[in-house]
Amino acid sequence: MYEYVGNIHLHTEYSDGSGSVDRVVEAAARAGLDFIVITDHNTLRAKEEEGYHKGVLVLVGMELNYRCNHYLVLNVSEPVPSNDKDPQAIIDEVRNKGGIGFIAHPVEKGSPFYEKGLTYPWTQWDANGFTGIEIWNRLSQWRDGLQSVGKAAYLTVVNPHAALVGPYQEVLSRWDELLRQGMVVAIGGSDCHGVNLKLGPVKLGIDDYYLAFRSVNTHILSHRPLVGKLETDAMVVYDCLVKGSCFIAYDFFLPSRGFLFWAQDRHQTALMGQSIACKPELSLYARTAFPARVDVIRDGAVCWRSYGRYHSFKVDMSGVYRVEVWHELRGRFRPWIYSNPIFVVPQD
Ligand SMILES: [Zn+2]
Ligand SMILES: [Zn+2]
The missing domain is CATH 3.20.20.140 (Metal-dependent hydrolases)
Incomplete structure (x- = not known):
């Protein structure tokens, strides 16, 4: 990419x-x-x-x-x-x-x-x-x-x-x-x-x-x-x-280049803007260039939070998923990255 x-x-x-x-x-x-x-x-x-x-x-x-x-x-x-x-x-x-x-x-x-x-x-x-x-x-x-x-x-x-x-x-x-x-x-x-x-x-x-x-x-x-x-x-x-x-x-305090958000199981991958079927081994992944807090949002509500540079979240239900990323600055979290969504659709 x-x-x-x-x-x-x-x-x-x-x-x-x-x-x-x-x-x-x-x-x-x-x-x-x-x-x-x-x-x-x-x-x-x-x-x-x-x-x-x-x-x-x-x-x-x-x-x-x-x-x-x-x-x-x-x-x-x-x-x-x-x-x-x-x-x-x-x-x-x-x-x-x-x-x-x-x-x-x-x-x-x-x-x-x-x-x-x-x-x-x-x-x-x-x-x-x-x-x-x-x-x-x-x-x-x-x-x-x-x-x-x-x-x-x-x-x-x-x-x-x-x-x-x-x-x-x-x-x-x-x-x-x-x-x-x-x-x-x-x-x-x-x-x-x-x-x-x-x-x-x-x-x-x-x-x-x-x-x-x-x-x-x-x-x-x-x-x-x-x-x-x-x-x-x-x-x-x-x-x-x-x-x-x-x-x-x-991008002022920390450059966000290198950020990635995707969904993947053994057979398929979806990037922002794409759809993927909800199968048992499906996970969402996010990668940030610097350690950060990642909030996973499903249908408008936070469903998972993680800290670090590599983030993964096991998906067990369909919905619209996106992430919001916050980086720390002088002891506070600042808004950093807003992804576009990935659509996890029911398996037919
Ligand atoms: Zn204007
Ligand atoms: Zn205007």
């Missing part, structure tokens, strides 16, 4: 971001990313700059809608018009065009220090046909942490990472619920705008591209390597995202 690290969901000066594609690429290369997906608001203007720059594969999608129901659209060649009120229409149009779509930052808490608490939530949970959900959005969650002057100062000046507490439980519960009906792929995004926040005369690079690209990333696992050609490699990335052969990781 080939693993590639990417940052999905970010803005450039083609919409309300501050950086040119060049500046964004510079930061991505410095952060060691293999690919980025630029998703400016309601425009595909960056499309002309798709391709390899400084060794980074630059792909261009867009983020649709204004006041609510933000939707990330990938793999389309023409812009799709927004429709705040009827996101199902957008989902269907993207699908008809052969594109991929993710519900963006579905739950936001808002902050009194940012647009007077304004949020951009997803409201249409009866929608269907979307590829997946952005279960963890860096900028949105950082902003949600700004609840008092003291908290705002701490998260802005001292420790921005403290705001990043992992995907919201409401979002994970929605996702687990949807997974009962079939595959819904989870991704993470930075939503970086590269905007310097000003605190009096001091400029703070909290929404800095480089910092963001070392935080919430989406890692893809592919049987095919990237070969350095835009069209072929774009399909490798999109294929992994559609199938759910990917995981989300907060």
